[in-house]
Amino acid sequence: MNGGPGPARTVVAGQNLVLSFTAAIRTASYYGPDNAVLQQAVATLSRLLAEMGHEEGSVTIGVHSHCVFIGRSRVRTSVSNYERFTHLIELFETWEAGTLTFSEGLSEDELIRALKVLAEFRAAEPGDLADALLAAGVTQIRVDAVGVGAQPQAIAPVEAYAAAMQMSEEMSGEEGPHRPGVVRHLRHVTQAVVDQVLRDPRSLVALTTIKDFDRYLITHSTNVAVLSVLLGQRLGLSKSKLGELCLAAFLHDAGKLEVDPDVLQKTGALTEEEWEEMRRHPILAAHSLLANGRLTAPGMRAVVVAFEHHLNYDMSGYPHTEIKDRVSLFGNIVAITDRYDALTTKRPYREYNFTPHEALVHLVENAGTLFDPVLVKLFAEIMGIYPPGTMVRLSSGELGVVCEPPVVGAPLDRPKVRVVSGGEPGTIVALDERAGDEFARSIAGVLNPANMGQLPAVDPAIFALV
Numbered sequence: 001m002n003g004g005p006g007p008a009r010t011v012v013a014g015q016n017l018v019l020s021f022t023a024a025i026r027t028a029s030y031y032g033p034d035n036a037v038l039q040q041a042v043a044t045l046s047r048l049l050a051e052m053g054h055e056e057g058s059v060t061i062g063v064h065s066h067c068v069f070i071g072r073s074r075v076r077t078s079v080s081n082y083e084r085f086t087h088l089i090e091l092f093e094t095w096e097a098g099t100l101t102f103s104e105g106l107s108e109d110e111l112i113r114a115l116k117v118l119a120e121f122r123a124a125e126p127g128d129l130a131d132a133l134l135a136a137g138v139t140q141i142r143v144d145a146v147g148v149g150a151q152p153q154a155i156a157p158v159e160a161y162a163a164a165m166q167m168s169e170e171m172s173g174e175e176g177p178h179r180p181g182v183v184r185h186l187r188h189v190t191q192a193v194v195d196q197v198l199r200d201p202r203s204l205v206a207l208t209t210i211k212d213f214d215r216y217l218i219t220h221s222t223n224v225a226v227l228s229v230l231l232g233q234r235l236g237l238s239k240s241k242l243g244e245l246c247l248a249a250f251l252h253d254a255g256k257l258e259v260d261p262d263v264l265q266k267t268g269a270l271t272e273e274e275w276e277e278m279r280r281h282p283i284l285a286a287h288s289l290l291a292n293g294r295l296t297a298p299g300m301r302a303v304v305v306a307f308e309h310h311l312n313y314d315m316s317g318y319p320h321t322e323i324k325d326r327v328s329l330f331g332n333i334v335a336i337t338d339r340y341d342a343l344t345t346k347r348p349y350r351e352y353n354f355t356p357h358e359a360l361v362h363l364v365e366n367a368g369t370l371f372d373p374v375l376v377k378l379f380a381e382i383m384g385i386y387p388p389g390t391m392v393r394l395s396s397g398e399l400g401v402v403c404e405p406p407v408v409g410a411p412l413d414r415p416k417v418r419v420v421s422g423g424e425p426g427t428i429v430a431l432d433e434r435a436g437d438e439f440a441r442s443i444a445g446v447l448n449p450a451n452m453g454q455l456p457a458v459d460p461a462i463f464a465l466v
Contacts, residue, residue, distance in 0.1 A: 028115035062099030190246035227337035255285030356387035398422035
């Protein structure tokens with residue numbers, strides 16, 4: 001890019017190029033080569049390619065780990081353009097291509113022929129797209145198969161989580177879920193979360209330890225959605241059901257947008273009257289979601305979950321109702337993930353703040369009353385006795401933070417820990433590693449930096465409660 005543009009301009013230029021490329025392919029699927037609309041789209045795309053490739057002589061657009069790249073740089077998405085980025089990702093999958101490289105000598109006529117091929121092509125075998133382009137006289141675009149190139153690894157979890165955060169932030173605005181198109185955008189984001197969980201169930205767990213008090217509703221809705229999908233996946237729910245669960249989890253606290261802000265943001269203990277105001281939010285959420293007009297079946301499930309998520313497994317919670325005698329499966333799932341994330345986030349009105357380990361023990365101790373015992377057991381299997389984010393003291397004297405749950409089949413008290421002091425900072429140690437007949441390291445205690453306290457390691461027998 002001539003003149004060394006700043007980071008902000010580079011980001012915008014990359015987004016514009018990707019959006020222009022996607023739009024040009026769609027236009028080519030509707031119109032013939034001589035159509036003025038297609039020619040205008042091609043002229044715009046050709047100009048952007050020339051600007052982007054001015055220094056390198058070529059531009060490479062590719063897809064890796066459900067992200068779009070220009071060269072080696074990931075192109076950031078936003079909620080407003082996420083649908084179009086997703087469409088381009090799906091096209092690359094259809095083409096069975098990893099990257100397309102556009103050479104500097106590409107003419108507009110050749111680009112039109114290429115776009116017509118790209119708009120209509122469906123791969124039968126890897127490499128077919130390159131042959132199809134050559135057959136159409138396109139020589140200035142190189143196709144590399146999936147996996148070719150050196151794009152960064154492990155970006156999809158961050159991308160999915162970031163898109164979810166952006167979606168939560170948009171929903172927390174003045175119009176909330178009533179903003180036109182928000183539910184459609186949300187479905188695309190929930191699909192990204194579901195896809196990532198299906199690819200690697202543990203990949204998003206560590207990201208849910210992100211806590212930001214100033215944006216509590218945003219991070220909370222995102223974390224509850226991710227954790228709910230993880231629990232639903234362990235239950236064996238279908239992909240479509242996981243999408244519905246993710247949608248409902250995102251929207252479960254929509255009613256808090258209508259709670260008196262002075263109550264919602266109060267830094268001290270709430271009075272009984274203020275708690276009554278707070279307890280209205282499940283009903284307010286149901287009313288808010290119903291106000292969207294004609295609802296689909298997934299939308300109605302979101303209404304039900306918003307109403308149910310504080311009812312409790314034994315129906316002892318709120319709002320009081322005589323028309324239900326049990327909580328739905330989705331409602332029970334969100335009740336668990338909602339409580340877990342709320343307890344592990346520092347709140348100003350709470351005198352004692354929970355570690356992830358303590359929050360899990362709370363779920364276990366209340367299984368069968370406040371929470372579905374089967375779901376609590378499954379959640380414990382996902383998170384381990386010491387969930388990600390738990391600060392621990394090891395038997396070796398090292399201090400660390402749990403960064404990954406135990407691998408499937410390993411003991412629940414044997415997670416992976418990132419050492420922060422007492423050894424090599426940054427080193428990740430797996431607590432299921434042995435030194436002879438003994439484990440090399442064990443958890444000797446759980447630290448609670450929020451309260452400057454320390455707890456003993458939990459007795460794994462506590463899980464007999466579930």
